[in-house]
Amino acid sequence: MKKIGILVGREQSFPESLISSINEKGGGKVVAEMIKVGGIRLDESKRYDIIVDRISHEVPYYRAMLKRMALEGTYIVNDPFWWSADDKFFNYSLAAKLGIAIPKTVLLPQHSYIKDITSESLRNLEFPIDWEGIVNYVGFPAFLKPHDGGGWKNVSKIYSLDQLWAEYNLTGTLCMVLQEAIEYDQFVRCYCVGQEKVLVMPYDPSKPYLSGMQYIDVEDYLSPQLHKRVENDVITICKSLGYDLNTVEFAIKDGVPYAIDFMNPAPDAELASVGEKNHKWIVNAMTEFIFRKLQSQPEPLPYRWAQTLDAFVAEPKKAGLKKAADKSEKRIRNTVSKKANKTGK
Template sequence: MKKVGILVGREETFPESIIKSINEKGASKVTAEMITVGGIRLDEPKRWDVIIDRISHEVPYYRAMLKRMALEGTYIINNPFWWSADDKFFNFALAAKIGVAIPKTVLLPQQEYIKDITSESLRNLEFPIDWEGIIDHVGFPAFLKPHDGGGWKNVSKIHSLEELWTEYNQSGKLCMTLQEGIEYDQFVRCYCVGKEKVLIMPYDPSKPYLSGMQYVNVENYLTPELHKRVEQDVITICKALGYDLNTVEFAIKDGIPYAIDFMNPAPDAELASVGETNHRWIVDNMTDFILRKLEEGFDTPEYRWSAMLNPPEKQAKVKAPVAKPAAKKASTKKAGK
């Protein structure tokens, strides 16, 4: 019996729905459950074949626990090692290099530092910052947002240099980015499952976050050509990042989809927030993906220690017998003269 564990935070409907769906479709071969963990030993045995992670970005203990589970061969959705190393600014730079349209973006030094960082610690840092040069490059309006964050937390829309300084001076120890604000004609948020299945959802970011008002139903919202490009960009991004579950947001201006947010390895899937249709889609497609991969086998992440823990089979000490040469015939002819 294969086991799937769900690691969750405050959400309710998605964990309940995915557990029910896997248990119903698992045909007694796969079972899903909420995981329970406490003190994790160095020799902790494998307890789940797959774990869907929805909260470790907020709870360091969970992240460390998942890394330990991965060492036993548990497949984690999403990979805790890459998620730990990932950040949004790197993602923007990577996506731009692989052909995805990205707004102009600048990484900014922190406004504050931890206690033991002094001016001597920052001798490599340009001071003062060339604010005018940054603004000339990015322009207004712009968005000041953390280089590694989510949920629209600590995000400010900026219209002037004075506004930028005010918001930046309140950012504390957060490392921020300043990104060109795309005055969009259309906006979409896209689910992606298994780096192959994509659901494009018309989305209104001006509505309150998690209000249930952001997802709007509009038929034929994108032209076929634009729909195809958005879908391909989503798959390209998720393949590059290695995420099996993600959302990608696009601000579309003059027919160009600008990817503005796509580090969402635990995307919102609550029924009250995303609506029945979108909730059902993500539950069904995640279920199908997990069941299919449990049967076919997951693509094993390439960890540097894997070859050391699982060396190739040693060559047999006794070599296979070598076939003897055929016996010469009695009537073998001598070389002619």
Template sequence: EVPYYRAMLKRMALEGTYVINNPFWWSADDKFFNYSLAAKLGVAIPKTVLLPQHSYIPDIVSESLRNLEFPLDWQGIVDYVGFPAFLKPHDGGGWKMVSKIHSLEQLWYQYNQTGTRCMVLQEAIDYDKFVRCYCVGQKKVLIMPYDPTKPYLSGQQYVQIENYLEPELAQRVESDVIKICQALGYDINTVEFAIKDGVPYAIDFMNPAPDAELASVGEYNHNWFVNAVTDLVFEKLSKEIPQPEYRWISLLNGVNAVEKKKVGTKKSSSKKTSNASKKASSTSRKKSKSSIEDLSTNQEVKTRTARG
């Protein structure tokens, strides 16, 4: 959130400095893209819809958004996502501007407060268990029982419960964490899962500067993270570090791997994904008219009030 640091890190990367995490990708990343990527990788996610902004800067005129539809098909959106749901920024963090929505009227009210922020509406999973996972070096994973209902950074969210997940479920969570972080290219990240009926739904995994404060995460989690990052740094220093290839195609190795697997196969990849993943991939489906690529014409370009 300090633009000066991000700009300087990019400059240092240009001169050959290895930066943890990649400052170019961090600048380009956003949550809606993350959900779309996870679905493509076969990771279960909640049903999610990208919403056009409520308001626009003065220089945006009607012709600028002639490929958008107005009014939105609000009923179609909520029929797909369901209630309760979360309205949140498509690229935010730290639980800022996040609202839990229980009705269409409440959705309209909260949406009307969002101004120029682009938002997503996401299914709220009525979870049985919730975990937050550190991932360091795209291979070391610590699964932490987590209570998202407690105040953020309060020190009450992280709880110590032995054998919180069954071995098979823990293995799936760890596998999904590594798969996501390798695809995104993050050396350090946290991934959150809401677990319902044995299915871990990836909720939040755009955390390249994760909370590791001792007072917040607790001594055990803090020490694990510090030790894992220390090992990562010394591992990087112990061998020649290849200069990263700062091009978009090279930053999506996880997607490239998926595409390569498709080559030569006769069956559609959609048959190989789980039912939950199929539904999750509908973040960009044609039926959801709120996605930019699916919206048609005639959106009024004015600060407006959501209505049916």
């Protein structure tokens, strides 16, 4: 029996629907369930074949626990090691090199620092910051937002240098980026599953969450050519970042899709938020992806320690095989010797 673990936060409908879908399709041979964990032992054994992680970015204990489970060969959606290392500014820079349209963006030094950081700790930091050079490059309006965050938290739309300073002074220890605001003609949010399956959803980010007005069910919202470009850009981004479940958002201006947000490894999939049509799509797509992974015997991701561990495990096996071979050879020699003695040869 194969086991799938679902690690969740406050969301309700998506994990419940995914578990139900997997169990129905699995027919007892594949079982999905909510993960229950407490103290994790150093010698913890493998519990799950695949884990779908929806909350470890908010709970450090969960992130550490998932890394430990990955060590036993559990396939984690999404990879906790890369997710820990990733950030939005790196994503923007990588995507730009891959030919994806990205708004002009600048990474800003933090406004404040933890207690033990002093002026001597920051001797490599330019001071004062060249604010005029930054705003001349990015322009207004612009968005000030965390370099690693989501859910539109701590995001401000900026129209002037004075407003930028005022908002920046409130950011504390958050590391921020200033990004050109694309005054879009169209906006889409795209699910991507398995780095290959894409759902392009017309989306209005100006509407409140759970208002029922964010996701717009419009046929042929994009031209076929633009739709294809968006799909290709989504797949390029997700393959490059290695995310098996992600959303990518595009602000489209004058026919150009600018990717503005694509570090969403635990994207919103709640029925009340995304609507029935989109909810069903993501549940079905994830179910199909999980079963494809199980059929192909999911290999652990190529972590640096894998070769060392494989070699470490292989050595005792080789020694054991050699010992067994030596014993077998000794038995054969003894048998031959006894037969020779009996026949006088």
